[in-house]
Each structure stands twice: as C-alpha cells, then as structure tokens.
Amino acid sequence: MSRTLNRFPRNDIMSLTAGAPRYDLAESIGPDLRLRALLHGGDATPAPEGPGEGLEGLGGLALSYGTTAGDPALRRAIAAAHGAAADDVVVTVGGMHALFLLAFILCRPGDEAVTTSPLFPNAMNALTAVGADVKTLPVSFDDGYRLDLAALRSLLSPRTKLVCLATPQNPSGVAIPPGTVQRILTMMAAICPEAYLLADETYRQAVYGDEEAAPSMLSLSPRVVSCASLSKCHGAPGLRLGWAITRDPALREQLILGKFNTVIACSRADEALALRVFKREAEIVGERRRRLSEGLARTAEWVQANGDLLDWVCPDAGALCCLRLKPAAFDDAAVARFYDAMARHDVRVANGTWFGDEARVFRLGFGLLEMDDLDEGLRALSACLALAQKKAA
Structure with missing residues (x-):
C-alpha cells in the first residue's frame, strides 16, 4: 500500500459494526432503543424488526450503530444513480465529511493539492487543514468561470496528490465539460500519475426542467473519486447524508477506516429516510x-x-x-x-x-x-x- 493510502490502521474492532452473532458478548452497550418506543412510549426493546413502509413502519427501526460503509440498500441506490457498483460507495455524514476524509487520506503535510478559486470555503479549508500545499487556479467572472487548461497544467507537479474540482461549481453553477475533464486526466497521467481527481458533484442532478443531468465523472477514469450529498439536489440537508464513490479498493478501505475512526457510522434514522428519498428520487428531483x-x-x-x-x-x-x-x-x-x-x-x-x-x-x-x-x-x-x-x- 502506498504512503498516502495508509493513514488509518485497521483494527478488528470494526467487526462490531458488521453482522452480529446470536450471542454477542463483545458489545459495550445495552439493548437498542427502537424509534416506536421513543415516539410513543411503551417497551423500549420489542422483538427485533426492521423498518417497514409508511411513516408508522419506521417505528421498528432500531437506533443502533449502522454499518461503517453504510446501509447496503442505500449504497445500492447511490451506486445506481452514478453508474457505479454498491461496493464502490462509502456513505458519509454529509458531503463535507467525504471531502475532509479524502483530503486527509490523500494529502500529507507538504503534499500538493490543486483546486480552483472562487470556491466553497469549506472545501478549501479541508485541504489547508490537513497541511496540503494548495495550488489555486483562478477562474474569473470575465471568463465565465471556465478553466484555463494551460494554467492548470502549470500547477501540476509530481508532488500533486489531489486535484479537487466541483462541477457544477459553487458559487457560479458553471459545469466542467466531460471533454475538459478528460484532458485534465490526461495531463495528470503524464505529470502526477498517482494523484486522484476529486469530483464534487453536489449539484450534478440540479438541472433545469426537462434537461438531462450530465453523467458522473466516475466513468472517465479509475482515478476519479466522486462525492455528493442529498443536501442540494434532493432538498434534504437535514439528513446529513453524503457519500464518496471510488473504484480503488485501497482508497475505499481507507475511507471506511477513516469514517470508523471519526464518526463510526451514520445515523440509522438518516440512512432509513435517505433510502426513502432515493425510492422517490424521480418524483422529488423532477419537481425540483x-x-x-x-x-x-x-x-x-x-x-x-x-x-x-x-x-x-x-x-x-x-x-x-x-x-x-x-x-x-x-x-x-x-x-x-x-x-x-x-x-x-x-x-x-x-x-x-x-x-x-x-x-x-x-x-x-x-x-x-x-x-x-x-x-x-x-x-x-x-x-x-x-x-x-x-x-x-
């Protein structure tokens, strides 16, 4: 495993967030409270049952730890929306959690990261907080916030570990055409072949009327990592539900370990509601x-x-x-x-x-x-x- 993909050591204590045996004597907690008991009172620990359909069906949801990678059904739904495999998806506590974990895993102090400016400030802060030497590509109002590829190339070096681009951008809403992304990947392969391209696709599905959303940049290269959330396109920022998608098994393992070492797992209530959002995605996103x-x-x-x-x-x-x-x-x-x-x-x-x-x-x-x-x-x-x-x- 390369230096940049060994930020979090593995520990088998993670097995506590996987499937449980019949007699689990390793846990450090009492029985799981169920949502029904919290809302309506009564026995706090009824016989195990999962969430069913409808609002009342959520009453059976156990307020237990979720799995660290994320609920399997939810990961399948996220993967389907990106043309990816469920095993490529790691569910995070909002999109910023994914951005920070990727910055921390891929950039040691002194490593170089390249991004644009203007930029959503939290994304910039994630890079600087981990000690990365951030090279900034200015994009201007006069140029319609379009990327200058020659200027971007001049910022890349063998020390570049991460290129972080949002498409569509925040604050401008300007998207990066797939052809431009492909040229960036070609430059990266020649100058910094170990670097990853982080595509913040938070606004990808927020198109207008009957327009088709652009496909995820994931399809362009195994070196592309996509992150997004339910906050912008789906109208559910209160769920604090995001994700990172990568086809690199070593990076995915580090994301899972990083999540376990920071938040352990997402809220099971958030995940259950997020899955319902995806089940109604066509209706919700279409109306928006x-x-x-x-x-x-x-x-x-x-x-x-x-x-x-x-x-x-x-x-x-x-x-x-x-x-x-x-x-x-x-x-x-x-x-x-x-x-x-x-x-x-x-x-x-x-x-x-x-x-x-x-x-x-x-x-x-x-x-x-x-x-x-x-x-x-x-x-x-x-x-x-x-x-x-x-x-x-």
Whole structure:
C-alpha cells in the first residue's frame, strides 16, 4: 500500500459494526432503543424488526450503530444513480465529511493539492487543514468561470496528490465539460500519475426542467473519486447524508477506516429516510428541476431589466448563479452601500468574498423561495441597487 493510502490502521474492532452473532458478548452497550418506543412510549426493546413502509413502519427501526460503509440498500441506490457498483460507495455524514476524509487520506503535510478559486470555503479549508500545499487556479467572472487548461497544467507537479474540482461549481453553477475533464486526466497521467481527481458533484442532478443531468465523472477514469450529498439536489440537508464513490479498493478501505475512526457510522434514522428519498428520487428531483427552471427564468428576466447595473454568468445547473455590479455604475463605496442596504430590506445575497472572489460579485440563490417570494426578494434587491447608487451626503 502506498504512503498516502495508509493513514488509518485497521483494527478488528470494526467487526462490531458488521453482522452480529446470536450471542454477542463483545458489545459495550445495552439493548437498542427502537424509534416506536421513543415516539410513543411503551417497551423500549420489542422483538427485533426492521423498518417497514409508511411513516408508522419506521417505528421498528432500531437506533443502533449502522454499518461503517453504510446501509447496503442505500449504497445500492447511490451506486445506481452514478453508474457505479454498491461496493464502490462509502456513505458519509454529509458531503463535507467525504471531502475532509479524502483530503486527509490523500494529502500529507507538504503534499500538493490543486483546486480552483472562487470556491466553497469549506472545501478549501479541508485541504489547508490537513497541511496540503494548495495550488489555486483562478477562474474569473470575465471568463465565465471556465478553466484555463494551460494554467492548470502549470500547477501540476509530481508532488500533486489531489486535484479537487466541483462541477457544477459553487458559487457560479458553471459545469466542467466531460471533454475538459478528460484532458485534465490526461495531463495528470503524464505529470502526477498517482494523484486522484476529486469530483464534487453536489449539484450534478440540479438541472433545469426537462434537461438531462450530465453523467458522473466516475466513468472517465479509475482515478476519479466522486462525492455528493442529498443536501442540494434532493432538498434534504437535514439528513446529513453524503457519500464518496471510488473504484480503488485501497482508497475505499481507507475511507471506511477513516469514517470508523471519526464518526463510526451514520445515523440509522438518516440512512432509513435517505433510502426513502432515493425510492422517490424521480418524483422529488423532477419537481425540483421544474422549480429551478422557473426560478432561473425569473432571475434572468430581472437581470435583463437591470442590465445597466449588473452582469451575470448564466449557470449550467444548480439553484445559484453569480452576478457582478458594473464598475461604471458602482465604485467601491457604492458596493459597500449595496450590502449595507440589504439589512433595511430584510434580504441577503452571498458576498463574493466568502468564496475568494471580489466584493462586487455576489452569489444569488433562486431555488429556496416560493416564486412569489422570489419576485419580492428581487424587487427588494432592486431597491438596494438604487440606494447604493445614491452618493453619501
């Protein structure tokens, strides 16, 4: 096993989260509480039974440790959505847990990691927290947040252990075309063949209307690792359910060991509810895609109406986009007034500085609110634009 894939030692105590024998005298806990007893009282430890269909069917769920890799049925559902095998999937406590474990496993202090900026700050923090020497590829509003492959190539070296890319990106919603990813993998094979490409595909299925979601990048190479969660495309961030998918058995083993050594297992209640989300995925995701399509259309109309004040980069997917206050209309003082005005109108956008961009760029989300509220919010944002343009006395 290579140096970078030996972060967590194996210990057979992990067998406690696998199948139990009839007489389990190795455990350190009492009998498992069942959800029915928690909700309705009565005997806390009825005869063993699993969760059935319907809300009442969850009453039989034992609030026990789950398996470290994740519930087998849930892993099969995740794998099916990615064209992968269930044994390739490790269920994590949200997508950030997967990102951190991968950064920790693959990058020792001084190893190099390559990513983009602007970027979701937690993803950057995971890389810096493990001591990686992070090489950052700037992607700009002016270039539509598209990757410059020549610039990316200049950042790769034999010390590169991880290339971390989000597609679609956060904050812009811009996707990386499969052809571009393939060229990146070719560069990596020539310069840093031991490195992995981490594809954060959190927004992959959040397309608009009847558009088809892009296939997972997993199909492009065994060196690709995909991570995502139920938070964005499925509307279930409260379940804290994510995953990492890899076709590398050694890396998968390290992910399982890493999960065992950090959280042991996911919540069985979260896993049971997540499986129900996947059983209704076509309905849930389909409805949300129609909503995103309408939100995007209303946002585009608002941007057009305010075209003398701001520009935008139309997203490829997701409930988010980046807009920029035009320098001709807003000097730095006006940009500050724009953000200050929001408190008066009970409205918020995501300042570009959160993601490593300039302050005159901001992320606007158009998927959370009901459409009437989105319209009201955009009107409030128009009022903020007007207030910002007024010179201070």
